[in-house]
Amino acid sequence: MLRLQKRASLLLLVFLLLPDKPFAGLSGSSHDFSKKNWSGGEICLPCHNAHGQGSVENAAPLWNRATGTTSYRIYSSSTFNADIAQPGGVSKLCLSCHDGISAIDSFGGVNGSVLISGDARLGNDPGDHHPVSFVYDSALAQKDGDLHDPTTAPSGLGGTIAEKLLVNGRVECTSCHDVHNSNEFLRFINTGGGVDGLCSTCHVSGRQRVNSSGQALSLARTP
Numbered sequence: 001m002l003r004l005q006k007r008a009s010l011l012l013l014v015f016l017l018l019p020d021k022p023f024a025g026l027s028g029s030s031h032d033f034s035k036k037n038w039s040g041g042e043i044c045l046p047c048h049n050a051h052g053q054g055s056v057e058n059a060a061p062l063w064n065r066a067t068g069t070t071s072y073r074i075y076s077s078s079t080f081n082a083d084i085a086q087p088g089g090v091s092k093l094c095l096s097c098h099d100g101i102s103a104i105d106s107f108g109g110v111n112g113s114v115l116i117s118g119d120a121r122l123g124n125d126p127g128d129h130h131p132v133s134f135v136y137d138s139a140l141a142q143k144d145g146d147l148h149d150p151t152t153a154p155s156g157l158g159g160t161i162a163e164k165l166l167v168n169g170r171v172e173c174t175s176c177h178d179v180h181n182s183n184e185f186l187r188f189i190n191t192g193g194g195v196d197g198l199c200s201t202c203h204v205s206g207r208q209r210v211n212s213s214g215q216a217l218s219l220a221r222t223p
């Protein structure tokens, strides 16, 4: 508990000292909620609070939102080799808005009612976008045969996949997305190759259009 508090106050310091350096991209992006009528004009508060009471799920500092108890469909296909269960960690934080089941204006202990809609609504089947919340290690790469070894393969961002893209060794929403960044929040702005380049960072034969069950993930459908 003490360690958590220390971590929280350290981050509070980061918030105070570096208000915009790493977050310059947030302003004007789809995650800049300050002009929305449900946000009370706040830019950080819909996701973080600065007082250190929020549930952090050990995934984001000073988290200011409740994470729901929704059960999601767990991704499966006959060629999928990883062990996967319910989304956890930071992915659960994203789903607290993007499932379209939890209200985006539920933050700071207040229960809201505005639901996300359109393409940004992943519903209760987030695996249809891309599977998340599973360990991606050398053993998985070997078993799969079509994945780069994350401990040695470059991320394209200066460091290996494991160092730069995985969260506690896992593929999560933030493996591909940086939420404080515009540009669709994709982490691969400078590596070139667009979305296909992103897929080939981890998948040896590049973008997979369908899985073995013939299911086209929403990402694979994108032209």
Ligand code: HEC
Binding pocket: 011, 014, 015, 019, 022, 023, 026, 031, 032, 043, 044, 045, 046, 047, 048, 059, 060, 061, 090, 093, 094, 174, 178, 179, 180
């Ligand atoms: C849409 C939700 C959302 C908004 C809005 C948001 N953040 Fe975050 N923030 C996150 C998530 C999720 C993480 C953890 C995952 C990550 O680091 O990418 C995080 C991580 C952080 C971290 C830890 C360092 C880091 O980059 O990992 C800091 C510091 C931070 N946010 C500050 C801010 C500040 C300051 C604002 C307002 C200008 C802000 N955030 C707005 C969701 C948000």
Ligand code: HEC
Binding pocket: 030, 031, 046, 047, 090, 091, 093, 094, 095, 096, 097, 098, 104, 116, 117, 118, 120, 173, 174, 177, 179, 183, 184, 185
């Ligand atoms: C406070 C609610 C909230 C949280 C938490 C949140 N988002 Fe969002 N996100 C939104 C809203 C609202 C939009 C805009 C939707 C629209 O334009 O219809 C959005 C848009 C996006 C987009 C589309 C960006 C674009 O420009 O097309 C991506 C990608 C995204 N979010 C990823 C994430 C990820 C990954 C996380 C977790 C790390 C996350 N979001 C957490 C509310 C949230």
Ligand code: HEC
Binding pocket: 091, 094, 095, 098, 119, 120, 121, 122, 126, 129, 130, 131, 132, 171, 172, 173, 174, 175, 176, 177, 184, 186, 195, 198, 218, 219, 222, 223
């Ligand atoms: C393997 C990489 C990857 C993972 C993991 C991933 N995304 Fe995405 N996401 C993308 C890409 C690439 C796009 C942009 C698709 C395009 O525009 O072609 C995207 C687009 C989006 C959008 C914009 C709406 C749309 O469908 O175009 C949202 C919202 C989003 N992602 C949220 C999430 C959330 C929430 C998670 C975790 C549950 C997640 N993403 C996990 C790669 C990923």
Ligand code: HEC
Binding pocket: 076, 077, 078, 079, 080, 081, 082, 130, 131, 136, 140, 144, 147, 161, 165, 171, 175, 176, 195, 198, 199, 200, 201, 202, 203, 207, 208, 209, 210, 211, 212, 217, 219, 220
């Ligand atoms: C950060 C690394 C990473 C990135 C980037 C990434 N993936 Fe994945 N993806 C994985 C891992 C690891 C698996 C698990 C493979 C397994 O266990 O069989 C996976 C699984 C999949 C599956 C399911 C395969 C099956 O057999 O069921 C599909 C489809 C897929 N990815 C498509 C994509 C597409 C399309 C992109 C680009 C938009 C992408 N991936 C980007 C790491 C990544």
